[in-house]
Amino acid sequence: xMGHIKFIAPVLLSLSVAWSGTAYTAExxxxxxxxSAVQVPSPPKVQPLPLEELRTxxxxxxxxxxxxxxxxxxxxxxxxAIKGMLSGLDPHSNYLDPRAFKDLRVSTSGEFGGLGIExxxxxxxxxxVAPIDDTPAQxxxxxxxxxxxxxxxxxxxxxxxxxxxxxxxxxxxxxxxxTVVREGExxxxxxxxxxxxxxxxxxxxxxxxxxxxxxxxxxxxxxxGKDLTDAINALKDKTELKGFILDLRNNPGGVLQAAVxxxxxxxxxxxxxxxxxxxxxxxxxxSATANDPSDGLPxxxxxxxxxxxxxxxxxxxxxxxxxxxVMGTRSFGKGSVQTVLPLTNERALKLTTARYFTxxxxxxxxxxxxxxxxxxxxxxxxxAVRQTVKExxxxxxxxxxxxxxxxxxxxxxxxxxxxxxxxxxLNEALNLLKGISIYQRGELPRT
Numbered sequence: 001x002m003g004h005i006k007f008i009a010p011v012l013l014s015l016s017v018a019w020s021g022t023a024y025t026a027e028x029x030x031x032x033x034x035x036s037a038v039q040v041p042s043p044p045k046v047q048p049l050p051l052e053e054l055r056t057x058x059x060x061x062x063x064x065x066x067x068x069x070x071x072x073x074x075x076x077x078x079x080x081a082i083k084g085m086l087s088g089l090d091p092h093s094n095y096l097d098p099r100a101f102k103d104l105r106v107s108t109s110g111e112f113g114g115l116g117i118e119x120x121x122x123x124x125x126x127x128x129v130a131p132i133d134d135t136p137a138q139x140x141x142x143x144x145x146x147x148x149x150x151x152x153x154x155x156x157x158x159x160x161x162x163x164x165x166x167x168x169x170x171x172x173x174x175x176x177x178x179t180v181v182r183e184g185e186x187x188x189x190x191x192x193x194x195x196x197x198x199x200x201x202x203x204x205x206x207x208x209x210x211x212x213x214x215x216x217x218x219x220x221x222x223x224x225g226k227d228l229t230d231a232i233n234a235l236k237d238k239t240e241l242k243g244f245i246l247d248l249r250n251n252p253g254g255v256l257q258a259a260v261x262x263x264x265x266x267x268x269x270x271x272x273x274x275x276x277x278x279x280x281x282x283x284x285x286x287s288a289t290a291n292d293p294s295d296g297l298p299x300x301x302x303x304x305x306x307x308x309x310x311x312x313x314x315x316x317x318x319x320x321x322x323x324x325x326v327m328g329t330r331s332f333g334k335g336s337v338q339t340v341l342p343l344t345n346e347r348a349l350k351l352t353t354a355r356y357f358t359x360x361x362x363x364x365x366x367x368x369x370x371x372x373x374x375x376x377x378x379x380x381x382x383x384a385v386r387q388t389v390k391e392x393x394x395x396x397x398x399x400x401x402x403x404x405x406x407x408x409x410x411x412x413x414x415x416x417x418x419x420x421x422x423x424x425x426l427n428e429a430l431n432l433l434k435g436i437s438i439y440q441r442g443e444l445p446r447t
């Protein structure tokens with residue numbers, strides 16, 4: 001869930017893996033500061049401290065110090081108390097020790113060490129929100145929704161997320177065995193993943209069927225908005241485009257400002273997202289600018305259960321503004337805002353401070369984005385058809401003047417056909433996009 005976060009700069013919780021629900025950046029830009037780096041003041045009314053509970057805390061602290069089987073350092077006990085206080089709030093609020101805080105600040109640079117998965121805690125186990133594109137985890141076969149129950153020989157149950165992430169870290173080139181429970185499998189699976197430097201290319205592009213642009217956003221980083229605009233312009237330079245497929249499947253989120261900029265690349269007016277919290281500073285609104293590099297061409301957005309946070313902002317904005325057809329399966333449902341507040345001694349507090357809403361006022365939290373057209377992942381098998389004689393099979397048939405060009409096109413489309421044959425959702429998105437394009441050009445009769 002790389003949700004959006006306010007850091008005194010936003011960031012992605014990804015250490016050796018990516019964490020749950022955040023998006024940060026090392027140094028905030030002005031735009032990010034206005035969005036994310038909200039200084040959170042003390043509440044105007046100071047509530048009296050609960051003296052009875054403080055006495056209980058002090059008594060427990062003293063008894064642990066004197067009666068625990070082994071000596072325990074005061075600072076360790078206090079840090080554990082802080083972690084417990086935050087973990088009891090929600091799955092995304094937590095305390096960042098110096099190592100975690102350092103990793104968090106650099107993670108959205110697009111290169112970090114680890115496995116390449118975004119994870120969160122659920123019922124005492126680690127759940128995979130999404131594997132990141134082109135990483136060891138994805139290549140090893142880790143899937144969104146997998147529940148990790150064991151890391152090598154260590155049971156995950158009872159660990160906090162930081163401990164699990166620390167175990168997944170390790171020397172580049174070393175292996176770790178993830179034991180996962182997967183829906184539809186009767187037995188746990190053991191998957192070996194080799195740790196590596198993770199280099200994330202946030203935006204990828206290609207032409208499909210010659211005139212349709214395919215844009216894959218795997219993660220929302222600081223420069224993703226600019227990268228997507230550049231990708232759109234590069235595709236426009238190659239051909240006269242008829243539409244776009246924006247693929248946000250298994251995209252766990254990231255920097256909020258990137259989500260706003262990517263939404264803006266397809267809009268020329270209107271609200272994109274707004275946030276609500278207890279503090280006035282947490283109430284923010286983001287609207288589209290007049291520039292529309294997509295030129296108003298038809299758009300189909302692909303999402304699934306691994307699309308979280310910033311991905312849901314984009315899908316929700318384009319859906320509410322009637323700018324795109326959203327296709328796929330219901331998204332993850334992470335609609336809360338985390339603010340990362342640096343503390344002393346190179347530590348930080350990551351605290352949930354607001355919820356975000358789509359332009360029509362929908363809260364995504366625990367609900368997700370429901371596609372306009374639901375398309376489940378499927379494998380389609382071609383039905384064998386008895387060969388019939390065609391004109392080209394007849395002896396002495398007239399040749400086609402463009403035969404050579406047709407043969408060249410056939411060769412160039414082989415890779416594309418293979419991709420569409422193995423990705424049913426993408427194939428359906430392309431078919432829908434073609435239909436919209438044909439209809440808008442007036443090539444079909446309108447009633």
